[in-house]
Amino acid sequence: MIILYLIVVIVMVGMVVGLYQKNTNIICKSKKRLDGKTTIVTGGTSGMGLRIATDFADRGARVIVACPFVDEGTRGRKFIVDKTGNEEVIFKLLDLASTASIRKFSEDVIKTEKRLDILINNAGVGNVEDFATKDGLNFTMQVNYFGQYLLTLLLLPLLRKTGNSLEPSRIVNTASILHNIGSVNFEKINCPNYWYPIQLYANSKLCLILFTRELAKRLKDLKEFNVKVNSVDPGAVGTTIFNTTGKYYGGFITFLFSVLFKTPWEGAQTAIHVALDKKASLVSGELFxxxxxxxxxxxxxxxxxxxxxxxxxxxxxxLCVDEYEQCFQVLK
Structure with missing residues (x-):
């Protein structure tokens, strides 16, 4: 009887929380068109990334969606094209757990694209097995932070070339509310089987916010106002990131979060807002x-x-010194 009572209480509390959350979720109201603009969305073939990429394509942008899986990338691109009628959607392979893949992707973008207006660093992993990548980095840390650090710097010359003081290029980094329990320990930053998975995830998101602030500071020191970088906390969102906890358990959590908190479309709204809103372009290094x-x-x-x-x-x-310095050069 007590157990039944507790279940009823939990369900009622969940319904109240869900009702409040759904009524307070804010939707991006920008009507801005993106015709002639080029955008990149990492993880743009599923979850929030797919909704962000679809929104950009619907606004007329050339959208490059990046992920490490051919099947998922092909399906994602087809979904966006079918949904928006925009054929200017390109799928490119990108494995953030590989510096070689990041370099190849970046070189291809620099070589083939004339401009880059928006970079959405959305890709991420959650509760996954703790192991080191071929680059000797912790897998979660590399996908969620180190890989995005490298990708952003390698694409920075094109972003700087594209933006101007009236309409700067924008970098949007997807953080998490869990950054609040994150920490930075340089001695243990890549230590295998040291952190609990949720702590490792939180650490990576705190690092991403610190990176956002430091990049904004370094661009400001260069008197560079053509690129703005901000991070976003999408809130609790029901996405496939929970599938790593198991097919059924992950599916249940995804459903629960979607009902009580945010669907992937709702979770995508803050990133879209920061990428498009005029007032959002007036600040850099901040969290939305x-x-x-x-x-x-x-x-x-x-x-x-x-x-x-x-x-x-x-x-x-x-990143050697010479290559690092090239990242802060403007493409001609």
Whole structure:
């Protein structure tokens, strides 16, 4: 009887939370068109990334969707084209767990694209097996942070070439509310089987916010106002990221989060807002949540920590000094 009572209470609380959440979710209201613009959405073939890419394509953009799976990429591209009628949707292979793949992808984009207006670093992994990649980096940390660090810097010259002071190029990094329990420990940053999966995920998202702030600072120091970079907290979203916990359990969590909190489409709204909204382009290095300027945990505003993380990341990802300096050159 007590168990039944507890179940009823939990269900009722869940319904109240879900009702409040659904009534307070904010939708991007921008009517901005993206005709003639080029965008990249990592993880743009499923979950929130697919909804972001579909929105951009519907606005007339040339959309490059990137993921490491051919079947998923092909299906994702077809879905976007069928949904929007926009044939300017390109699928490119990108494995963020491989620096070689990141370099190949970036070189191809620089070679074939004349411009890059929006980069959405959306791809990520959750509760996965803890192992080291071929680059010697923790898999979760590389996909969620180190890989996005390298990708962003390699594409920065094209972003700087495209943007201008009136309409800057935009970089949007997908963080998480779990960054609040994240920490940065340089001695253990790649240590296998040291962190719990949820802690590892949280660490990667805190690192991404610190990277966002440090990149904004370095661009400002260069008197560069043609590129704006911000991070977003999409909230609790029911996506396939939970599938790593098991087919049935993951499916149940995905359904539960979609009902009580946000669907992938609802979760995509803040990233779309930050990529399009005029007021959002006036700030850089900030965190947005529910389509509004928000505040990260206090550690995220530690400039010394952000600088140290930046330098450590550059070394771990294998960016030599000459290549690093080229990342801050504007393409001609």
């Amino acid at each position: 949540k529910n389509c509004k300027l928000s505040r990260a945990k206090e550690t995220a505003y530690d400039d010394d920590l952000a600088c140290s993380l930046w330098e450590e990341s550059r070394k771990l990802i294998g």
